[in-house]
Amino acid sequence: MTDERLQALHRHLAETGERPVERTASRWLGEAEAVAADIADGELPEDVLAERLTTIDHILSHVDSTDDAIADNHVEAAREIVDDLLDER
Numbered sequence: 005m006t007d008e009r010l011q012a013l014h015r016h017l018a019e020t021g022e023r024p025v026e027r028t029a030s031r032w033l034g035e036a037e038a039v040a041a042d043i044a045d046g047e048l049p050e051d052v053l054a055e056r057l058t059t060i061d062h063i064l065s066h067v068d069s070t071d072d073a074i075a076d077n078h079v080e081a082a083r084e085i086v087d088d089l090l091d092e093r
Contacts, residue, residue: 007046009085013060014040016082023078025070033070033079036063040082054093061086 017037025033042048043056064083070076 007044009089010040010046011044013082013085013089014044016078016085019078020070020075023070023072023075025072025075029067029070029075032063032066033075036060036082039063054090057086057089061090 014037017033017040020033021030021037039056039060043053046053048056060082064079064086067079070079
């Protein structure tokens with residue numbers, strides 16, 4: 005996996021924590037960010053990395069809107085990265 009994309013995924017999710025997002029979305033995004041932080045260095049076995057990406061994908065599926073356009077853009081970018089990485093599997 006490309007470390008750069010994993011780091012970008014973590015950055016996008018971390019940026020949502022700096023925005024005034026809706027409370028429920030904030031909890032989901034915090035969980036996704038924690039998992040993304042764990043994989044950002046790309047030093048995990050491929051099967052574990054795939055599992056964590058699937059977890060992030062599942063968590064993000066619970067976020068419909070953050071009530072903040074900038075945070076929504078970061079969520080969408082994170083989803084695209086996760087989708088691309090999972091499609092490569």
